[in-house]
Amino acid sequence: MNKKVTSIFIAVVFILTLCSFAAYYPSDKNELNNKIESNIVYNKKKHNITLSWSAFGTSGDYIxxxxxxxxxxxxxxxxxTSKLTFIDNKPNAxxxxxxxxxTRGAVTIILSLENQIFGPNxxxxxxxxxxAETAKNDINSQFGSIGLGGANGEWTTKRQAYYFxxxxKDQTYDSGGSGSASSAAANSIELGFYSHIGGLGKLPSDVKLGSVFTRPHLSGGANATxxxxxxxxxxxxxxxxxxxxSQSTSARRMLIxxxxKYISDxxxxxxxxSGGFIADTHFTTSRPNWGGQQQWYTRNAIFPSGSGAMGGSYNMVWQGCVNPPxxxxxxxxxxxxxxxxxxxxxxxxxxxExxxxxxxxxxxxxxxxxSSTDMGKGKIQDLLTDWYVTKEGDTDAEINAALKAGKNIFFTPGHYTLNAPIQVNRKDAILLGAGIASVTLEPTEKNTWGCIYADDKDGIIIAGLLMDSFNSTTYQIRIGAEGANADHxxxxxxxxxxxxxxxxxxxxxxxxxxxxQINSxxxxxDHFWLWRADHGSQRGGDLRWARDRCKNGLIVTGDDVTLYGLFTEHFQEYEVLWLGEGGSTYFFQNEPPYDAPNxxxxxxxxxxxxxxxxxKVANTVxxxxxxxxxxYAVLTGTDGKVNKKNGFEIPNSPNVKLEKMCTTRFAGSGNIQNVINGIGGSTETGKKxxxxxxxxxxxxxxxDEEFDLPNKESYPAYIDMEKK
Known part of the structure; x- marks a missing residue:
């Protein structure tokens, strides 16, 4: 494990010490097998920086x-110096x-406080x-060299975040260009899979980029599904x-x-x-174009005045927006x-800081x-004082210990293997990942419970994390123990x-x-993609139906649960099962499982x-x-005779209602035979x-039904989980 940032106050002297493996660039590939340990000490009183490192290179002084x-x-x-340490007495302010x-010989290492705090990703x-063009060139070189944009990029193990x-003064990150962001003349930043761009200013206007493009890899770049x-x-x-x-993409707090546009040209x-999600964004000059997007959820955006439609085919929800369609x-x-x-x-x-x-x-x-001058209402926490910054390789035990010690968790990009769930067990605790899919949590065979278990506490925040499933678990994420009943x-x-x-x-x-499962x-x-994979690097069809088993995408037993932008696809039973009272969902997108064999x-x-x-809203609600x-039906089961009776099911009750429902068929011979509760018509004759x-x-x-839910013993006994 990489050692963590330690803040040491001795009288008025502040020393920032970091120890890690430095980034390095050998010309001899054999050097890649060796790790060079490095250390940085910043002395605030003397304003100097001490560097140290383990020996590397063949001969001569270190430059x-x-x-x-x-x-x-x-x-x-x-x-x-010929030694393994150096003091810079006149660093930048x-x-x-x-x-x-x-540098020594053909090997160069790079040391910085930021690299040691946040790691290599x-x-x-x-x-x-x-x-101006430096950042764009660097990001695009990664996009091209490690497959982040090609067909194989969809399953790459590389994770990264780019912070500006x-x-x-008047300088920006725009290197100049013209035309659509998809054209070479635009000099766009191209953002690939498992990547994140973040501005480090207080306001979106503090970081100005030229143009940004997410290049689709299907149909020669035209199909973004x-x-x-x-x-x-x-x-x-x-x-x-x-x-x-499409799904699991997030654009937030933007100034456009x-x-x-949200469709390829x-x-x-x-x-x-098949997108998408955008929120808390101000469009200042022109109304966007959603073109042929199947659906989209937009929350709390400001658009220029106008009443014209902005595109989209089936289900476009605009919530809390100024000048929506x-x-x-x-x-x-x-x-x-x-x-x-x-x-x-x-x-x-x-x-x-x-x-x-x-x-x-x-x-x-x-x-x-x-606003243009105010970052908004909220509170500020110091990263090095109040947070534990993870790096790839940190364990569930280390993360849980930090949470228990009162720290919030900032996850830097990478893969985190978990022998037990991360347990969020105190009021106002925060798990924050860099981006939406740059941080991947992966249970090991020892972990039969899941990635995250949150106790029934006020003010918990869990954000920006992808939970994967290489092994069998009860959940991927569980909020509140079974029977949770606190009022939050x-x-x-x-x-x-x-x-x-x-x-x-x-x-x-x-x-x-x-x-x-949400029990609290x-x-x-605010924006989920719950996805049982309909495709991947492994064979599909009947093999997938037996190999990738998962009953439900989401179960809600808690009361007064509100969801914005819910994407849930391909699960093998009820994809969303709602048992709690007073629930609301604003925007829901779904495709049933492709691979039911019969x-x-x-x-x-x-x-x-x-x-x-x-x-499915249970009859008891x-x-x-x-x-x-x-x-949307894509029922391509083996025998070609698989149908679904209802897209949606709810009880006939005066205070239970669904609005603006749509079903259609995209592919396969099977159909959704009714929109809801036996009415609305079949997708066999088109959109309903x-x-x-x-x-x-x-x-x-x-x-009426009884539902088979996970039982109360579905938490790890050897962790001090809160029991109700």
């Missing part, structure tokens, strides 16, 4: 040069603006020391923002001063995608967001949480930018009972009903309201819609 950033245009000589190259850019420091797993937040885009993406066919069969503008807390984010404060901003809860909000109305639990992935990569048979009351979810293997309610509804619901179902007398309430 030390210094730049203001990793990719600074100029590195100046600061000395040489900002301790984080000191990057050292130590976070890349920092600083316009003060770099050319605030602009200097598998452009997953990437995110961007807290930056401004000056020229063109071409966010041509340019054209923007490459080629001349298949201009379509007018309502029609595909577009559902909702005036306000009833309760929301924006996702926390990393930034550099005016004192030069890394901080985390934790936005405040807001009710009935319209528009963005920030004054300080709800927040889950944001959460991805649960079942299957796709492992070759052995696994069984997950449910990807996510007053939970707010109808007998995929029937519900004691075998009396073909298939399982995508969104008395109050529920959801809006903007889509389920039901505007409102609320205690309809022409619909048939589903049969």
């Amino acid at each position: 030390i040069t210094r730049g203001g950033s990793r990719l600074a245009s100029d590195f100046v000589s600061v000395g040489s 900002d301790k984080y603006e000191n990057y050292y190259k130590v 976070m890349y920092f850019y600083d316009r003060k020391y770099e050319k 420091k605030a602009n200097v 598998c452009t997953f797993w990437r995110s961007v937040e807290n930056v401004a885009v000056m020229r063109d923002f071409a966010w041509t993406v 001063e340019s054209t923007s 490459i080629g001349n066919t298949n201009f379509w995608g 007018q309502a029609d069969e595909a577009n559902s503008p909702i005036p306000t967001t009833p309760i929301i807390r924006e996702k926390p984010f990393l930034f550099i404060d005016k004192d030069g 890394y901080k985390i901003f934790i936005p405040a809860w807001q009710k009935d909000r319209q528009g963005i949480s920030w 109305a004054a300080n709800p639990i927040l889950l944001t930018d959460i991805t649960c992935r079942v299957g796709g990569v492992q070759s052995k048979n696994i069984q997950i009972q449910t990807a996510m 009351n007053n939970v707010v979810g 109808q007998a293997s995929w029937s519900s309610q004691g075998g009396r009903v073909d298939g399982y509804a995508a969104f 008395k109050e529920h309201h959801s809006i903007g619901m889509g389920s 819609r039901v505007v409102l179902y609320n205690n309809n007398t022409d619909g048939t309430q589903p049969y």
Whole structure:
């Protein structure tokens, strides 16, 4: 394990000590087998920096040069030594603006405080020391060299985040260009799989980028339906923002001063995608184009005035937006967001230190949480004082110990193997990943429980994490123990930018009972993709049905749970099962499992009903309201005769209602035979819609059922889990 940042106060002397394995660049590939340990000590009183390292190279002195950033245009000589230590008595004023190259022979290592705090998978850019095109060239070189954009990039193990420091005076990160972001002339940043862009300013306008493009890898770049797993937040885009993406992609806290589009303009066919999510964003110059996107959820955005539709095919939800499209069969503008807390984010404060901003809860909000001069309501925590910064290789025991000691957790990009769940067991605890899919949690064979178990406590925040399933577990994430009943109305639990992935990569048979279960009351979810993989690096069809087992994407037993932007796909029974009272979902997207081999293997309610509804509200529920619901048939089972009776099922009850439902068929011979409770018509004859179902007398309430939920012993006995 890499040693952690330690802050030591001795009288008025502040010493920052970091020990890790340095980044290094050997010309001899055999050197790659050797790790060079390094150490940095910053003395605040003396304002000097001491470097030390383990021996490397063959002969001669160690030559030390210094730049203001990793990719600074100029590195100046600061000395040489035959020893394994060196003191720089005149470093740059900002301790984080000191990057050292130590060279001996053909080997060079790079030492910096930022590298030692955040590890090798976070890349920092600083316009003060770099050319405008430096960051773009660096990111695009990674995009091209490690397969982040090609077909194999979808399953790459590489994880990374790119952080931009605030602009200097009138300088920006725009290297100049013209035309669509997809064109070579645009000089765009191309963001690939499992990657994140973050601005380190207080406001999006503090970091200005030129153009940004997410290049689809299907149909020669025209089809974005598998452009997953990437995110961007807290930056401004000056020229063109071409966010041509599908699920598990997040754009937050953005200032779009340019054209923007959410569908590819490459080629001349298949201009379509399966997105998407954008929130807390101000579009200043033009109304965006969603083109052939199947669906999209947009929350708390400001658009230029105008009433024209902005594209989209089946289910477009605009919540808490200023100047949204007018309502029609595909577009559902909702005036306000009833309760929301924006996702926390990393930034550099005016004192030069890394901080985390934790936005405040807001009710009935319209528009963005920030202004051109104010970062918004919330609180600020010091990263090195209040947080434990993980690096790839850290264990569940270390992370749980930090949580128990009162630290919040900032996950840097990488893979984290877990012999037991991460246990979030105190009020206001935070797990924050860099991005949406740059941090992957992976249970080992020893861990039969899951990735995260959160106790029933006020104010917990879990954000920006991907949970994978190489081994069988009860859950991937569980919020509140079974039977949780605390009232969190004054300080709800927040889950944001959460991805649960079942299957796709492992070759052995696994069984997950449910990807996510929410037992606590007053939970707010802001953007989930719960996905049992319909494709991957392993063979599909009947093999996938038996290999990648998972009953439910989401089970909700808690009361007053509110979800925004819920994407849930391909699970083998009810994909969403709602048992709690007072629940709401604003936007739901679903495809049923492609791979049910025959109808007998995929029937519900004691075998009396073909298939399982995508969104099931139990007959015992008395109050529920959801809006903007889509389920799309791709039933390609082995025998070609697999159907689903209902897209959605709810009780016939006066205070239970679903609005703006849509079903259609994308592929395969099977159909969704009704939209909801036996009404609405079959997808065999095309797209079907039901505007409102609320205690309809022409619909048939589903049969009463008892549901097989995980039992109360489904937590690890050797961890001090809170029991109810």
